[in-house]
Amino acid sequence: MTEILKVQGLRKAFGGVVVANGLDFSLSAGAMHCLIGPNGAGKSSFFRLLLGEHAPDSGTVTFDGKDITKLRSFERIRRGISVKFQVPGIFKALSVRQNLEVAFQDHLKSQSLDTTIKEMLAFTGLTKEAMTPAGILSHGQQQWLEIAMAVGVEPKLLLLDEPTAGMSPDETRKTGDMLHELNARGITILAVEHDMAFVEQISKRVTVLHFGSIFAEGTIAEIVDHPGVQEIYLGAADV
Ligand SMILES: Nc1ncnc2c1ncn2[C@@H]1O[C@H](COP(=O)(O)OP(=O)(O)OP(=O)(O)O)[C@@H](O)[C@H]1O
Ligand SMILES: [Mg+2]
DSSP: OOEEEEEEEEEEEETTEEEEEEEEEEEETTOEEEEEOOTTSSHHHHHHHHHTSSOOSEEEEEETTEEOTTOOHHHHHHHTEEEEOSSOOOOTTSBHHHHHHHHHTTTSOHHHHHHHHHHHHHHHTOGGGTTSBGGGSOHHHHHHHHHHHHHTTOOSEEEEESTTTTOOHHHHHHHHHHHHHHHHTTOEEEEEOSOHHHHHHHOSEEEEEETTEEEEEEEHHHHHHOHHHHHHHHHSTTO
């Protein structure tokens, strides 16, 4: 299978904190894969490095066959990388529709803007809430709005940082179904998650990040039984 993403020797330190420690990682086109790891492992930093929000100290990022290490974020987005970050990125005072307009306006022409907004409202079940201020949506709906904001630009690779944090089990399952649908449309998905039921719903294999390096990679059963993985999670006080 073709690799859509290949990261080689990626390193980034903030003072003494090493968030990526010679990271090697690759993802096949069309995959749906999960990244797990204890708090502070460097998962969110990895996404920021992939989007170009942090410049690495060394190493390379190859996306869709091209070295994008030196490209700025907007150029990476234009090439097909889209991220839903862990920190909320919606404008609470704006309506659901306005949030989608803001997210898509630089990427879509006006006719396709309206069509895409309608599609995304239907996809996330937010059609009735189009004129509702985003801040009064339920927590789950706010997360779906953010997924829609990331997906409407038609990425090849969608990075999701803890998309189901704070969701009910029902909302979590619905989110998993949504990701399967996006993946069936051809979008490669990499998600950071803590909820193992969700991980199991969307991916067969997982990668474990620890201190900015790949600690283990395998099937969910292999990872759950892995004594070293159990240890690094037990070592993290709040997991
Ligand atoms: N811009 C920054 N400057 C300094 N330190 C940072 C910066 N960004 C992240 N860090 C530190 O790097 C480490 C990794 O952070 P990161 O947010 O990537 O972890 P994470 O795996 O996403 O954790 P969590 O599961 O809690 O979301 C943490 O110790 C964090 O405090
Ligand atoms: Mg994080």
